[in-house]
Amino acid sequence: MANLAIDAAKKMTYDAIVIGSGISGGWAAKELAEQGLKTLVLERGRDVKHIRDYPTANKHPWEFAHRGEMPIEVRQQNPLGSRKGLFNEATAHFVVKDAEQPYIQDKPFDWTRGYQVGGKSLLWARQTQRWSDFDFEGPARDGYAVDWPIRYKDLAPWYSHVEKFAGISGNRDGIPQLPDGEFLPATEMSCIDAHFQTQIAKHYQDRQLIQGRCAHITEPQPIHIEQGRAKCMHRTLCSRGCPLGGYFCSNSSTLPWAEKTGNLTIRPHSVVHSIIYSNWKKRAVGVRVIDAQTNKMMKFKARIIFVNASALNSNLILLNSTSHRFPNGLGNDNGLLGKYIAWHNYRGRISAEYDGLPDYTTDGRTPNHSYIPRFRNVHRQETDFLRGYAAGFGGGRRKNRSEEGIGAQLKNKLLNPELGPWGVTAWMMGEVIPKESNQVSLDTEHIDPYGIPQLRISADWDENDDKMVQDYHEQFTEMFTLAGFTNIQTRDSHHAPGSDIHEMGGVRMGKDPKSSLLNEWNQLHACRNVFVTDGACMTSTGTQNPSLTYMALTARAAYHAVEELKKRNL
Amino acid sequence: MERRKVLKNISLAAGGLITLPAWAQGWNRSSLSFPSFLTPRQDDLLVALVDTIIPTTDTPGAKDLDIHLFVQKMITDCYEPEVQDNLANGLVRLEEMAQQSYNTSFTECSPVQREALLTPWVTPLTPALPSEDLMASEAEPPAFFTLVKELTIRGYMTSEYVMTHHTDYTMVPGHFRGCVPVTA
Numbered sequence: 084m085a086n087l088a089i090d091a092a093k094k095m096t097y098d099a100i101v102i103g104s105g106i107s108g109g110w111a112a113k114e115l116a117e118q119g120l121k122t123l124v125l126e127r128g129r130d131v132k133h134i135r136d137y138p139t140a141n142k143h144p145w146e147f148a149h150r151g152e153m154p155i156e157v158r159q160q161n162p163l164g165s166r167k168g169l170f171n172e173a174t175a176h177f178v179v180k181d182a183e184q185p186y187i188q189d190k191p192f193d194w195t196r197g198y199q200v201g202g203k204s205l206l207w208a209r210q211t212q213r214w215s216d217f218d219f220e221g222p223a224r225d226g227y228a229v230d231w232p233i234r235y236k237d238l239a240p241w242y243s244h245v246e247k248f249a250g251i252s253g254n255r256d257g258i259p260q261l262p263d264g265e266f267l268p269a270t271e272m273s274c275i276d277a278h279f280q281t282q283i284a285k286h287y288q289d290r291q292l293i294q295g296r297c298a299h300i301t302e303p304q305p306i307h308i309e310q311g312r313a314k315c316m317h318r319t320l321c322s323r324g325c326p327l328g329g330y331f332c333s334n335s336s337t338l339p340w341a342e343k344t345g346n347l348t349i350r351p352h353s354v355v356h357s358i359i360y361s362n363w364k365k366r367a368v369g370v371r372v373i374d375a376q377t378n379k380m381m382k383f384k385a386r387i388i389f390v391n392a393s394a395l396n397s398n399l400i401l402l403n404s405t406s407h408r409f410p411n412g413l414g415n416d417n418g419l420l421g422k423y424i425a426w427h428n429y430r431g432r433i434s435a436e437y438d439g440l441p442d443y444t445t446d447g448r449t450p451n452h453s454y455i456p457r458f459r460n461v462h463r464q465e466t467d468f469l470r471g472y473a474a475g476f477g478g479g480r481r482k483n484r485s486e487e488g489i490g491a492q493l494k495n496k497l498l499n500p501e502l503g504p505w506g507v508t509a510w511m512m513g514e515v516i517p518k519e520s521n522q523v524s525l526d527t528e529h530i531d532p533y534g535i536p537q538l539r540i541s542a543d544w545d546e547n548d549d550k551m552v553q554d555y556h557e558q559f560t561e562m563f564t565l566a567g568f569t570n571i572q573t574r575d576s577h578h579a580p581g582s583d584i585h586e587m588g589g590v591r592m593g594k595d596p597k598s599s600l601l602n603e604w605n606q607l608h609a610c611r612n613v614f615v616t617d618g619a620c621m622t623s624t625g626t627q628n629p630s631l632t633y634m635a636l637t638a639r640a641a642y643h644a645v646e647e648l649k650k651r652n653l
Numbered sequence: 654m655e656r657r658k659v660l661k662n663i664s665l666a667a668g669g670l671i672t673l674p675a676w677a678q679g680w681n682r683s684s685l686s687f688p689s690f691l692t693p694r695q696d697d698l699l700v701a702l703v704d705t706i707i708p709t710t711d712t713p714g715a716k717d718l719d720i721h722l723f724v725q726k727m728i729t730d731c732y733e734p735e736v737q738d739n740l741a742n743g744l745v746r747l748e749e750m751a752q753q754s755y756n757t758s759f760t761e762c763s764p765v766q767r768e769a770l771l772t773p774w775v776t777p778l779t780p781a782l783p784s785e786d787l788m789a790s791e792a793e794p795p796a797f798f799t800l801v802k803e804l805t806i807r808g809y810m811t812s813e814y815v816m817t818h819h820t821d822y823t824m825v826p827g828h829f830r831g832c833v834p835v836t837a
């Protein structure tokens with residue numbers, strides 16, 4: 084009997100706990116398990132096994148009962164979920180249903196979540212750009228947010244580390260504000276992109292168009308084949324899950340790799356309630372979990388805890404981790420936990436047509452697009468708004484299909500569409516300035532289905548964002564005009580934040596415990612065995628797609644954690 | 654080695670289809686035997702309507718590809734209940750128009766007669782109206798017709814037949830070439 088109790092306690096005790104199995108949690112799991120730590124990954128959603136649980140991956144358009152459209156009953160049950168582009172028959176099973184986790188919007192916020200093993204790594208845009216010191220030094224230069232405790236040189240080897248394993252394609256472009264990485268061959272650029280590239284080079288000293296750097300395997304290396312992953316076959320059905328493992332996600336890469344060590348346990352349906360802090364031991368000793376299937380609370384213990392629950396949920400968990408020592412949330416001595424939330428500004432879009440290159444078109448499909456690195460306020464402050472924006476760019480020729488008339492005439496038009504001119508679109512990715520007023524907190528009245536306080540989100544655009552959209556439209560109208568594009572149309576969507584997805588901050592890194600929550604190794608200043616390495620740790624947002632930086636920060640922090648454990652400092 | 658792994662992965666993925674949620678199941682004639690909100694008579698009218706919008710020529714038309722079933726499936730599952738009533742009423746109205754103009758059922762009308770009946774809705778500016786009484790007030794095509802036409806086109810263009818015989822659909826292109834000459 085006594086032995087059974089000891090066995091049970093053993094099953095609840097690990098060297099490390101990782102909260103979340105998305106892009107950063109997967110990396111924490113891989114690095115820690117590889118270093119020999121018995122690691123428990125807690126995932127609040129269901130299990131999604133690579134290939135087995137991609138039910139729509141090989142379905143043809145005509146195999147969807149409603150050709151993609153969701154039944155009205157499901158839409159009515161999920162007014163928030165229905166706003167997501169992924170809420171269609173091919174991918175709706177990866178969209179969080181409204182009832183799963185209600186939250187309070189002080190201002191409209193379209194929170195985008197992915198609650199399943201793999202998290203949003205199944206659904207991401209797969210664009211992977213390194214930060215440069217122009218990004219890390221932004222806050223120190225203009226005084227918004229605090230200075231980052233690290234610089235590019237601290238992260239560079241870790242970028243290399245994760246890039247080689249994940250498989251990143253791209254060109255070595257030699258652009259100071261977008262450092263080169265460990266690249267597989269780049270994907271092919273279309274002639275409209277090449278035309279725009281030449282025109283930009285002709286008219287501007289400070290601007291470049293490059294082929295996007297993306298997490299698609301263009302030429303598998305032994306490390307990818309060892310993961311069971313193959314070359315991207317240009318299906319561009321990525322967010323259904325890729326049976327080939329052609330793009331990087333936790334499910335096809337880091338998690339099975341970690342499992343192979345024999346040190347990993349993944350526990351789905353585990354909603355983390357809070358982290359347990361011991362006043363006596365002066366450190367975190369484990370986590371409280373609500374089993375989503377039984378609704379029972381359980382406790383798991385570990386020597387170190389990685390918080391990778393996705394930016395806002397990591398904030399929620401820390402805010403809900405109260406103790407005698409930390410009445411306002413774990414590590415929250417300065418009252419800044421949950422504050423200085425920021426994200427990326429995707430409001431601005433510009434599209435046009437091009438009558439040139441009439442004799443050429445494209446063939447096949449590309450999972451990638453072109454990229455224009457940030458060119459505003461890079462070397463010095465030159466505009467009336469702070470920071471800058473990067474842009475994605477893509478183009479192609481559409482077949483114009485007339486739907487006029489009825490009968491044989493209509494049928495003939497439908498089956499014989501005319502090849503239209505080149506169409507191009509560019510979309511901005513602007514840096515949003517972290518401000519104290521953009522914040523999350525716990526609601527004091529409302530709880531979610533697991534008895535956890537609901538997250539109250541208060542975030543909105545400001546004048547800096549508006550000016551940035553305006554400048555983006557002005558600059559790109561000029562660039563498009565110089566390139567000979569016609570019928571130029573600009574659009575500011577004015578959408579609510581949240582659908583931009585890249586929310587960051589709330590548990591920011593910094594040098595000073597008085598003005599930040601995490602140190603240079605992503606450890607809570609006041610509770611060193613808790614590491615936060617997802618978007619919540621970000622001091623500022625840069626203009627790059629953030630996932631690659633989360634991966635590098637996570638691998639670096641995991642390495643440090645293991646070193647500290649060896650030295651018995653944790 | 655790599656290729657074998659890929660093939661294995663693809664076949665595994667195909668096996669995964671059995672875990673499909675109900676709404677994601679593919680459909681065919683037999684799986685579409687859902688309870689219809691249309692009477693058998695109205696159902697015949699809908700068949701004739703989609704057949705008029707995209708008729709059988711030297712290639713299959715909407716009727717041959719069971720697009721009327723797709724239209725019903727969509728209106729049953731994806732629209733407010735009143736849209737079902739609207740369609741049923743619209744079909745009845747279409748039948749009345751046929752009786753008034755040609756003294757026979759819409760389903761018995763010749764293709765030319767059927768197209769003539771629908772023409773005012775397709776090109777609202779056409780002055781020649783088949784029946785002054787019924788059509789004079791029609792500035793815009795009725796909602797039921799616009800919806801049926803839209804769904805018929807969607808169902809037809811995304812049908813297996815059209816996608817595999819007439820459009821360049823392929824699930825696995827395997828490549829992207831950014832600059833190729835336009836072929837006639």
